[in-house]
Amino acid sequence: MRIPLRRRVSPEPAGVGGPVRVDARTKNLTKRLRPGDIAVINHRDIDQVSADALVACRPSAVVNAAESISGRYPNLGPAILVEAGIPLIDQVGEDVMDAVSDGESGRINGGDLLVGDTVVGSGIALDHDAIETALEEARAGLSEQMEAFAANTMEYLREERDLLLDGVGLPDIRTVMEGRPVLVVVRGYHYKDDLQILRPFIRDFKPVLIGVDGGADALVEVGLKPTMIVGDMDSVSDSTLRCGAEVVVHAYRDGRAPGLERVEQLGIKDAVVFPATGTSEDIAMLLADDKGADVIVAVGTHATLVEFLDKGRAGMASTFLTRLRVGSKLVDAKGVSRLYRTSVPTWMLVMLVISGFLALLVALATTPAGDTMFQLLGTRWDEFWSWLTGAFE
Structure with a gap:
């Protein structure tokens, strides 16, 4: 399973400088990252979605406290950053997260991050050749990850067989989906392009719009109002949560729902709690299927083995089984924008x-x-x- 790099761009990290923005969670950092900033993250195995979000912010450099490629599988993110001409400093160590304050002026010199004349972190400046070598090594160990994925799939099936087979544990919701198309939007691969291509479908068929965490913001960004918001509420904005959509909070299997407190603080009193082991996109699909949707269109969700592994979660095995459960109702919009583009002769x-x-x-x-x-x-x-x-x- 070879993932070729498209072109060589050798970053020149010396002399790159700008305000330093620090956050251990990449998706939180990208909300406030501005062009020319230096992004300091702690992200093992940078995935494609995170890399695309970083590139869209146009930082002057990315400093990673963790291993950008650990060797577990051939993750796609580092190559995307380097191809975009963004210097990537790798394995700086977790101490850098506390050694620099957010907003300080910093600069990159080789593999060093400096604040003033003080080196606050040192790592490895990754280039095309270093990334290609690391990916080759990761491809060699991909079989182990496939075995682990299969084991996780069986474990999830044992834990959630009643939910998957009989719908036991699905909550009651007020959103009517019976006989209607449902659009499930995840802020994942190619979601922006696919949403634009699907605009005629949305206009003509008026589907139920389900935003999965940040996917709800993605709908708002293109001028659409989500009908329902599903997730643990860690990456959706306050304004979107208050838009009037029904809120379904994804909880742990033991009933703990960290996102519920935030929702209640925003004055949303009728939120539904859904305890489940899988991912938020899984429970969105299961809800749509159980409540009688005639077709489920998925935008930005995960479909291939590399994408499942690239998500970096053992729990992604649940998505594989959920897709089997939903069956022929599911239409994956992934890549529609690449397959078809509207043109007028x-x-x-x-x-x-x-x-x-x-x-x-x-x-x-x-x-x-x-x-x-x-x-x-x-x-x-x-x-x-x-x-x-x-x-x-």
Whole structure:
């Protein structure tokens, strides 16, 4: 399973500087990261979604306290950062998270992060060749990760067989899905492009819009209001939570729901708690299936083995089984934007312009001003024709 790098871009970290932004959780950091900032993260095995979010923020450099590629599997994130020309300093150590304060001015020199003239962290400046070597080693150990994935799948099946097979434990909700299409949006791979392509579908069929954590914000960003928000509420904004959508809080199997406190503090009193072992995107699909949705369209969710592993969670095995449970109802929108792009043929544009012009002429001909204009045009044409024929005679 080879994941080729598209092109070589050798970052030049020396002299790169800017305000330092620190957060152990990459998805939290990207909410406040600005172009030119130095991102300091603690992210083992940087995945594709996190790397895409970092690249979109255009930082001057990324400093990782952890291993960007641990060797567990060939994760995609580091290559994306390097291909975007963003210097990546690796394995700086967790002490850097406390050694620098958020907002301080820092700079990168080789593999060092400096604040003033003080080196607050040292690591390895990863380039294309170093990443390719690490990925080759990771590919060699991929079979072990597949075995672990299979074991996690069986464990989840034992724990949640009643939920998967019979729907036992699914909560009551007020959102009506019976006989309606449902769109489940996760802030994952290609979600922005696919949402744009699906706009005609959303306009014509008016599906139930379920935003999974940050997926609810993704809907709001494109001008849509989520019908339901599902998740542990750690990556969705306060304003989106208050938009009036039904809120389903994903809880641990023992009933603990850390996200419920935040929801209640925002004044949302009728939130539903759903204890389940799997991921939030899983319970969104299970809810839609159980409540009678006729089709479930998934945007930004995980579909391939590399994507499951790239998520970095053993629990991603639940998504594999959930997809089997939902079956033929599920339509994956992943990559629709790459497969199909709306385009209008040139001849149709020409015909549209000509039709508009003819309609304008007809409208003018019915008015006194238009009639006068056509008479003047006719006179000018006669004069031009007389001059032209006279020139040849």
